Amino acid sequence: MAWSSSSSCMAVLLALAISAQLGASDLSPNYYSSTCPNLESIVRGVVAQQRDATIRTIGSTIRLFFHDCFVEGCDGSVLISSTAGNTAERDADDNKSLAPEGFDTVRAVKTAVEAACPGQVSCADILTIATRDAIALSGGPFYPVELGRLDGLSSSASSVTGHLPHPTHTINQLTAIFRAQGLTRSHMVALSAAHTVGEAHCDKFSDRLYGNPADATLNPQYAAFLRSQCPSSGSPNPTVRMDQASPAQFDNQYFRNLQDGGGLLASDQLLYTDSRTRTNVDAWAASSDAFSKAFVDAITKLGRVGVKSGRQGNIRERCDVFN
Numbered sequence: 001m002a003w004s005s006s007s008s009c010m011a012v013l014l015a016l017a018i019s020a021q022l023g024a025s026d027l028s029p030n031y032y033s034s035t036c037p038n039l040e041s042i043v044r045g046v047v048a049q050q051r052d053a054t055i056r057t058i059g060s061t062i063r064l065f066f067h068d069c070f071v072e073g074c075d076g077s078v079l080i081s082s083t084a085g086n087t088a089e090r091d092a093d094d095n096k097s098l099a100p101e102g103f104d105t106v107r108a109v110k111t112a113v114e115a116a117c118p119g120q121v122s123c124a125d126i127l128t129i130a131t132r133d134a135i136a137l138s139g140g141p142f143y144p145v146e147l148g149r150l151d152g153l154s155s156s157a158s159s160v161t162g163h164l165p166h167p168t169h170t171i172n173q174l175t176a177i178f179r180a181q182g183l184t185r186s187h188m189v190a191l192s193a194a195h196t197v198g199e200a201h202c203d204k205f206s207d208r209l210y211g212n213p214a215d216a217t218l219n220p221q222y223a224a225f226l227r228s229q230c231p232s233s234g235s236p237n238p239t240v241r242m243d244q245a246s247p248a249q250f251d252n253q254y255f256r257n258l259q260d261g262g263g264l265l266a267s268d269q270l271l272y273t274d275s276r277t278r279t280n281v282d283a284w285a286a287s288s289d290a291f292s293k294a295f296v297d298a299i300t301k302l303g304r305v306g307v308k309s310g311r312q313g314n315i316r317e318r319c320d321v322f323n
Contacts, residue, residue, distance in 0.1 A: 024304035027146035031125075036117035040129060040145075046112050047133040050105045055248050058134045059198020060102035065131035066194065066302070067095055068124070070181060071163045073306010075152030075313060076123035079106060081320040082157075092160035097201055103320075105130055110319050123319035124149035128303055138197060140250030141292040146303060150313025153322065167204050167265040171274045174267060181305045187298040189271055189280040193291065195264070196254035197247065199239035202230035205265050217269050219261030226264075240264065255285035 032039045050057040068078040071089055078095065082088040089095060090103075106127055113121050125147045136142035165174050178188040208215035209223060210232050218226075229240050241247040242264050243254060254268075258281050263269030271277045284291035316323055 024307050026309045027148045029144045031147035035120045042112050043109050043129045044133045046109045047130050056101040058138045060099035061105045061134040062194050064102035069302050069305045071160050075308045077152040077155040079319040080155035087157040088155040092157035094160050094164045122151045122315045135250050138250040141296050143296040150308040151316045167267045189277050190294040190298040193254045195242045198242050201237050203237050222262050252288045252291040255281045
């Protein structure tokens with residue numbers, strides 16, 4: 001009997017979710033305990049220096065981790081620079097807004113780690129630890145990170161298409177993208193709170209301000225502020241902080257903003273206007289402890305997506321160049 005289209009779709013999503021978690025069993029918080037025992041303190045020290053140099057380090061590093069894991073898994077492939085013969089992930093249209101501070105942080109950490117433990121630690125793991133530290137150093141939860149990823153052997157801009165959430169996506173589209181990585185809708189809502197730090201270019205939400213009609217779910221006072229920051233012409237294309245209330249703090253203010261019509265991106269505000277996700281928003285707006293627990297669970301699961309092991313990867317000498 002032929003499968004119905006809905007059954008076929010569910011089968012594909014299930015297969016993707018299972019494959020996304022392959023290799024995760026090789027991960028361990030103690031993976032480098034003998035080969036690089038001071039790894040985490042080295043990483044934390046460098047991330048702290050980078051954060052002190054610019055607040056943009058926080059959001060940029062976290063976003064880099066997300067974009068890495070959603071395309072070909074958490075394998076550092078987003079870090080690779082393009083060459084004459086290959087346009088890498090970082091130069092795909094969906095990744096062109098990735099800020100240089102994230103790449104700078106990974107580069108600085110890799111240099112420090114190589115000086116202490118040459119040839120031992122993958123760039124994928126460095127990005128994972130640096131992300132945790134960016135979160136914790138900005139007031140978010142500190143959590144144990146599972147380690148043991150290898151760096152991927154390929155990076156192509158063409159592999160990015162369709163794998164990253166867009167500001168204009170519907171809840172169903174967003175859910176499908178997360179489900180393909182083995183993540184639930186609740187995981188999606190929790191991870192979206194990474195938008196409590198960082199910045200977004202005006203062109204990512206200008207249609208909410210100048211569309212016909214303008215987005216009615218946007219708080220009018222907030223909309224007026226955004227119009228003062230973003231010209232209707234779209235040129236130049238400045239950035240606006242995702243969270244005006246506590247831009248340097250990784251906290252649950254993101255969810256309280258949504259309750260007040262203060263989500264910057266349309267896909268953020270949807271989490272409150274859609275009844276399927278509003279319950280999570282309300283619960284985590286009311287309890288920072290509940291949010292922290294949910295976020296740690298979600299980002300830990302994200303860190304298991306598409307892990308490379310054995311012949312699937314190696315440890316790069318430089319994070320932006322294949323060996």
